[in-house]
Amino acid sequence: MANAPYIVGVDIGGTKVACVLAEAGGRILARQWQPTRSVEGWQAVVQQLFEMTEQVLEGVSSSQVRGIGISCGGPLDSQKGIVYSPPNLPGWDAVPIKQLFEERFGLPTRLENDANATALAEHRFGAGRGTRNMVFMTWGTGIGGGLILDGRLYRGTNDLAGEIGHTTVLLDGPLCGCGKRGCLEALASGPSIARRARELASESPESLVWQRVSPEEVTAQHVVEAAEAGDTFARFVLAEAATYMGIGIGNVAQILNPERVVLGTIAVKAGDLVLEPLRRALAVHAWGRVREVLQVVPAELGDRAQDLAAICLWIED
Amino acid sequence: MANAPYIVGVDIGGTKVACVLAEAGGRILARQWQPTRSVEGWQAVVQQLFEMTEQVLEGVSSSQVRGIGISCGGPLDSQKGIVYSPPNLPGWDAVPIKQLFEERFGLPTRLENDANATALAEHRFGAGRGTRNMVFMTWGTGIGGGLILDGRLYRGTNDLAGEIGHTTVLLDGPLCGCGKRGCLEALASGPSIARRARELASESPESLVWQRVSPEEVTAQHVVEAAEAGDTFARFVLAEAATYMGIGIGNVAQILNPERVVLGTIAVKAGDLVLEPLRRALAVHAWGRVREVLQVVPAELGDRAQDLAAICLWIED
Numbered sequence: 339m340a341n342a343p344y345i346v347g348v349d350i351g352g353t354k355v356a357c358v359l360a361e362a363g364g365r366i367l368a369r370q371w372q373p374t375r376s377v378e379g380w381q382a383v384v385q386q387l388f389e390m391t392e393q394v395l396e397g398v399s400s401s402q403v404r405g406i407g408i409s410c411g412g413p414l415d416s417q418k419g420i421v422y423s424p425p426n427l428p429g430w431d432a433v434p435i436k437q438l439f440e441e442r443f444g445l446p447t448r449l450e451n452d453a454n455a456t457a458l459a460e461h462r463f464g465a466g467r468g469t470r471n472m473v474f475m476t477w478g479t480g481i482g483g484g485l486i487l488d489g490r491l492y493r494g495t496n497d498l499a500g501e502i503g504h505t506t507v508l509l510d511g512p513l514c515g516c517g518k519r520g521c522l523e524a525l526a527s528g529p530s531i532a533r534r535a536r537e538l539a540s541e542s543p544e545s546l547v548w549q550r551v552s553p554e555e556v557t558a559q560h561v562v563e564a565a566e567a568g569d570t571f572a573r574f575v576l577a578e579a580a581t582y583m584g585i586g587i588g589n590v591a592q593i594l595n596p597e598r599v600v601l602g603t604i605a606v607k608a609g610d611l612v613l614e615p616l617r618r619a620l621a622v623h624a625w626g627r628v629r630e631v632l633q634v635v636p637a638e639l640g641d642r643a644q645d646l647a648a649i650c651l652w653i654e655d
Numbered sequence: 656m657a658n659a660p661y662i663v664g665v666d667i668g669g670t671k672v673a674c675v676l677a678e679a680g681g682r683i684l685a686r687q688w689q690p691t692r693s694v695e696g697w698q699a700v701v702q703q704l705f706e707m708t709e710q711v712l713e714g715v716s717s718s719q720v721r722g723i724g725i726s727c728g729g730p731l732d733s734q735k736g737i738v739y740s741p742p743n744l745p746g747w748d749a750v751p752i753k754q755l756f757e758e759r760f761g762l763p764t765r766l767e768n769d770a771n772a773t774a775l776a777e778h779r780f781g782a783g784r785g786t787r788n789m790v791f792m793t794w795g796t797g798i799g800g801g802l803i804l805d806g807r808l809y810r811g812t813n814d815l816a817g818e819i820g821h822t823t824v825l826l827d828g829p830l831c832g833c834g835k836r837g838c839l840e841a842l843a844s845g846p847s848i849a850r851r852a853r854e855l856a857s858e859s860p861e862s863l864v865w866q867r868v869s870p871e872e873v874t875a876q877h878v879v880e881a882a883e884a885g886d887t888f889a890r891f892v893l894a895e896a897a898t899y900m901g902i903g904i905g906n907v908a909q910i911l912n913p914e915r916v917v918l919g920t921i922a923v924k925a926g927d928l929v930l931e932p933l934r935r936a937l938a939v940h941a942w943g944r945v946r947e948v949l950q951v952v953p954a955e956l957g958d959r960a961q962d963l964a965a966i967c968l969w970i971e972d
């Protein structure tokens with residue numbers, strides 16, 4: 339079935355699950371999605387996935403399907419196909435998802451963490467096309483990463499390569515959700531941007547941000563919108579986060595010497611408001627010879643990323 | 656000649672040049688070395704290398720030689736075989752060393768930077784044996800790196816991967832020789848250890864270090880020797896440098912999730928005096944799941960590293 343025309347892609351998220359049937363070229367033929375029934379436990383979610391998979395496979399014979407690709411938050415074991423306890427999937431603990439799918443559908447199944455799978459998708463179909471060495475970084479609620487090195491996904495020893503969000507950028511910096519201090523994620527993620535705006539609220543009463551939302555309820559999205567409207571406080575907060583991103587990416591660039599760094603959500607939404615200060619910081623923290631081959635660009639796939647991510651597990655570059 | 660039994664290895668250093676004839680298994684059959692005639696210009700050094708190569712090749716027919724491997728400080732272009740301007744080779748500027756050797760000897764020639772070549776040697780013959788993902792770091796006058804990922808040398812886009820010594824570990828930290836601030840090399844290299852001892856000399860008049868050498872002439876070697884003799888000041892200075900190494904290695908570990916980090920000179924000479932504080936810092940800056948698959952160990956090849964490094968360019972793993 340290695341050359342079969344169809345691929346099933348399954349995306350397991352904390353708030354939504356989706357299932358697609360696609361051609362190897364990326365065209366989506368059928369798509370199902372539902373809110374994740376996570377409160378009902380992992381068995382209910384797996385049942386949900388089985389039903390959606392059956393629906394997208396309706397009328398398709400097994401021999402026409404190359405395989406099933408599953409994209410899910412880590413920690414997980416991609417080789418054994420086991421999902422451990424992703425923070426966004428409470429109650430999951432060593433779920434043998436690959437085995438469960440293979441038994442149910444008789445189709446070879448691959449599991450990959452979502453940052454890696456999205457890296458493959460941006461590399462194959464998006465902002466990383468044509469590159470040999472590409473770093474993809476999610477930049478939203480968390481900061482994760484996927485590494486394409488010498489044209490292939492690099493997973494590391496136990497599927498933890500690319501945890502760029504949890505490199506130390508500021509010694510003794512703010513506490514991170516992971517338990518460390520000064521992680522890039524604690525300085526530049528969406529929640530960190532919101533926290534920083536909140537911390538500085540009393541010193542910026544004039545900001546547009548506080549005309550729209552209270553400090554208790556502010557999100558990075560509010561900050562980006564105010565910055566787009568020209569608000570100097572919001573621009574300052576974004577630039578600070580972007581500067582830390584530039585420092586973190588500088589370290590990655592010195593270690594991996596990539597030709598492209600592709601950045602997710604916040605870079606896509608805020609554009610030059612973050613990319614400009616980010617590149618300025620990068621110029622301080624990465625060598626000229628490293629930067630001369632490096633482009634830092636926003637991701638291109640947007641909402642299509644999740645669908646394409648899972649099916650990329652069955653597409654050879 | 657791909658399966659020919661012999662390999663020529665050429666090591667170009669700032670103070671000495673060496674040339675060996677070896678078997679693919681690593682046995683050295685002939686060896687020449689001389690002080691580098693660097694003051695006479697690059698042509699003189701190349702002439703020197705040609706003569707030594709002729710000497711080790713005496714009585715060997717070309718058909719018995721797989722190729723010539725050249726290990727040299729960067730920056731260089733491994734694919735084109737051109738050495739740019741290594742800091743330790745004044746006057747070198749775009750020397751086409753591969754072409755010069757191929758024209759002179761009619762043997763296929765490969766060029767690699769010394770940190771990468773040593774990484775290959777430690778991986779094949781030394782402390783990295785049997786690993787799939789290994790980071791080698793020189794730790795002496797400079798801090799360089801070579802990355803073996805998924806079993807193969809990863810060079811990056813323009814031969815600059817592995818510049819771990821020039822990641823930013825301390826924002827606004829001491830000025831580095833490279834022009835950046837707070838680089839790992841500026842905090843933990845041999846000269847940085849000596850500088851730190853010098854800075855603190857007036858506050859540590861009782862230290863053994865100052866019974867043996869003046870602050871003006873102190874080197875990392877003096878600090879290591881005093882630390883080995885139990886001197887608390889010397890131990891403090893080493894532990895501080897080792898702590899920064901632990902932070903830098905923590906970042907590398909979060910990005911690359913390697914199974915082994917192999918450390919050069921200072922780790923070999925100072926052993927637990929640096930490895931103990933280094934591992935303590937690593938425990939703060941890298942996740943438990945990352946550390947559970949990771950060993951940090953001193954290099955094993957010592958003086959043999961240079962000889963083996965160059966010949967590894969012709970040995971497939």
